[in-house]
Amino acid sequence: MPCTFAAFGLKIRHGPKGGAMAEAFDLDRERRTLRESFGFDDFLPQQREAVAAALAGEDVFVLWPTGGGKSLIYQYPALTRPGLCLVVSPLIALMRDQVAKLRARGLAAGALHMDQDPAQATACRRALAKGDLRLLYVSPERLADPESRARLRDAGARMMAVDEAHCVSQWGHDFRPDYGRIAEAAAALGVSQMLAATATAAPRTRDEIVAKLFARPPKLILGSFRRKAISLSVESCAGDPSRRIVELVAARRGQCGIVYCASRRQTESVAATLVEAGLPAAAYHAGLPAQAREARQDEFVARADGVMVATVAFGLGVDKPDVRYIIHAGLPDHIETLYQETGRAGRDGLPAEAIALFDPRRLAALRDARLEIARIDAASGERAEALTHYFVTTGCREQALLAPLGEACPPCGQCDNCRRGALGGAVRALRGVPEAARAGVRRLAARAIGRWTAPALAPPAPEPADEACLGESEPALLEVAALTVVEARRLRGLREARNRLARSLSVAPARLIGEAGLARLAVEPPESLAVLLARAGDETGLLARHGAALLEVARRSDD
16 A cells, blocks of 8 residues: 555646756766765655755745755755856755765865854954855854845855754644745845745644745645654653653664654653763753854764754754654654654664653543634644544554645554554464464564664664554565674674764764674675775765775674
8 A cells, every 4th residue: 555645725737748857967978976975876766756846946845855865956956057056045054964974075165154253253254255255154144134145145055945844834833934034035135946845734834834935936846754663652751751761772772763752851850860870861952052062962972872852843854863762751742743753863764762751631622622722723723633632542553643734644553553553463363273373473472572672783664554454554664674693793883883983073973983884794705895885885985085994894704
């Protein structure tokens, strides 16, 4: 059963077959440029469509899950065609990360934001005035500033890209009020092309983004919102959740995670409790000095086992693909927030978890208030209903999470309810069937129980539940096969070597090579550095310079 989208009033336009777009987009030529400039061998299918549309001068709006390659939609046209591209970004952390990655590959990029060091801002303005920049990341506040706007007008920006475009909508009114004035700024600057990208937008939010950002109908490219690497679960937790959070984090010691809290005070309290328990945790919220926030984020990104206890302010655009779990310490504001924060786990495609804790009394209060909320504001009432349903449903959690975003899909086969249903179906199937069939079901039940309770040498790959238990269903995740003992030992050695090398280079481990790349090396060690680069990819160029050490570890583990 394939996933289906309801467009909810937005016309989804597809690029023309052939014509001007096809002439402008020479795939072989663009692939060569992509490989030379970004280190990728090819575009993802939807990237190809979006980049082709952008190169043809169309306005483009992409909605893809986290890790889908949204940034390439504006980075590639900006760096391969003349003119300046302005990228409006909601968080300084996102700007720093993107600019650092682009500069590491020798690409001309800069940033202007309100918390910037004066010397850095001056250097960036000089480069802008000289025409040396192809990409300039700006905060929405800078874009609204008259002096900054005059400089940008003189620089002749031709394209504007809005990252995390959902901040334009109601989700972002308190977060970035100046996002609502981006279209006005674009018109004042004479920008001729608008691109926008987000991983989170319900149908109503999409309509609002289009209305507020685009002067003409954009090409809308929707990807599936499914995140098959993430298993979803919910737990009732009355009162202070700190003790349960300590248990959950301790059970995942050595893995990287994020704990989301409702308030700054709660982040400090939960982080302190985790540290007292001997766990590597730090609090992150908007009340901290900018220098402290930057230092804590850098440490979190660099560590393979760090735990960040944060408010919603943390995580947008942070390049940390190996986050293995997300814990919500309480009810989020609404379902889109839950989806957005959940998607910060498992960006490397390997199994990850999203565990939401809730106080039954607070949930009951929300349920009781739904009708009153809906009477005051229908959209808020729908959000409250969707959030409540996610926590109380006995059906598939992924279905409950995606339905408000306009996507229908089969049961995921790996959330807490689907797993519970699989085991219950196995028990029922044992009654009144031949012994051979009972033996097969026992193996299914044993595999399911063992998979979710036993520790493993490497993260296990969820398997599709039996159709007798869940009905027709797509496989939940088949990214990584089960490892043999030798392969698991090799993976441990590679991970340790990767982490040591990353520390010596003062970079995040995943910037060298992600977990998925390590797993491929563990299963089939490459015979040369060239093969290693072809299999693992090398977005930052670091692997080409330092990958020989990992290659040696992979070879030694066979001895």
